[in-house]
Amino acid sequence: MNLKQLLHHFTNELIAIYDEQEIISIFNITVEHISGFNRSQLMLNADAEIEDVKYNEYLLALSRLKTGEPLQYVIGDTVFYGLTFKVSGAVLIPRPETEELVDWVIERCGSDQSKTLKNGSILDIGTGSGCIAISLKKNLDNFKVSAIDVSESALAIASENAQLNNAEINFIHADILSYKSTEMYDVIVSNPPYITMEEQKAMHKNVLENEPHLALFVSNEEPLIFYEAIAEFALRNLNENGLLCFEINEYLGKETVQMLSDKSFINIELRKDMQGKDRMVLASGMKLRNDSF
Incomplete structure (x- = not known):
């Protein structure tokens, strides 16, 4: 043949x-x-x-x-932000929308108005394949980059991807819902689970049967559970004038912005992706710094 x-x-x-x-x-x-x-x-x-x-x-x-298994899992890798990443069923397949979040973070960290952020530190929460952390490190080399995930299998792949792309990343095995740290960061970025169980019904079969549910879904009752936990972590661990950056559920943009405002974050920006969907939120600083958290 x-x-x-x-x-x-x-x-x-x-x-x-x-x-x-x-x-x-x-x-x-x-x-x-x-x-x-x-x-x-x-x-x-x-x-x-x-x-x-x-x-x-x-x-x-x-x-x-x-069987419907995604091509990226079949061949074992994919391209994200111009870099090659190994993927398996232990991690989500990186999406183009997430590249837009990375682009926004790089734009803000590299701008003249963000001189206070240069040579700073970044924490990626829920790193999965490591695509966000590694892409940021490759484009913001002067920054120290750390990455957290609750899944040891995901961290093993992320570590392999860091080696593959010659990127120095500090990986941390932790659950952000309970993680405590004294480390301070200039940028905290995350693409956490945000798809509700109700939305799951409309999803493509090959995603449901192959990609890790741990990295995808939240309950209908607490759709912002990870955003709230990360925002609370940022209140304790984000430096003054630092940035908090999220990829979000397209249907919960206003709710995410309100949650951040309620927690005293300021300069909150909601941005649409290339498809016109509410997809990213960026906030900077806090109205009041409470060191008793």
Whole structure:
């Protein structure tokens, strides 16, 4: 079998799950991963016979894709903010929306008006694959970056990604709902679980069956539980004029802003993502500093 015939086979096997353009994209990425051909090379080699070893790799990948397993887990890595990250079912697959949050943090930390933040410290809460922490470190090299996660499996992958991308990150195994620390930070950033159980009903099957629920879902009764805990942590551990940055549930933007205001944060900004959805919140400083927290 050659690659042209293999594409036809992929299409027949996956058409019940994906549309044709998605299948072509999946196939192209799979070919680059297994055979090392980019799109131009794929076209040049479309009629060449596939060697048996690689053909078996393609069939194994296809069998996993047919179950709805995301391509990123099948090939074992993905690209985020121009960097390669290893991923598995222990961590969420990084999303483009999160790249926008990283971009905003870099923009604020690197701006002339943020001189007080230069050469500072960053804490990423709920780091998962490490994509936020590592991307920030690669673009804000003078900052000391730490990252927390409750999952040891996630931290193992994040540590591997830090080595892969030559980024020095201090990883901490902790649950932010109970974590206490005397360390102070200039920037606290987080993309915590924020999808309610009610919203879960509308989610794609391949996400529900493959990505870690621990990193995705919160109860309908306490949808802001992690935001409130992180905000309380920031009241104790964020330096004066520091930044608190969140990726948020698109339906809870106003509630998140109100919660931060109620906790005395100021300069609160709500920003939409490229799809026009409320997706990020940034706050700086506090109205009153209470060192008795």
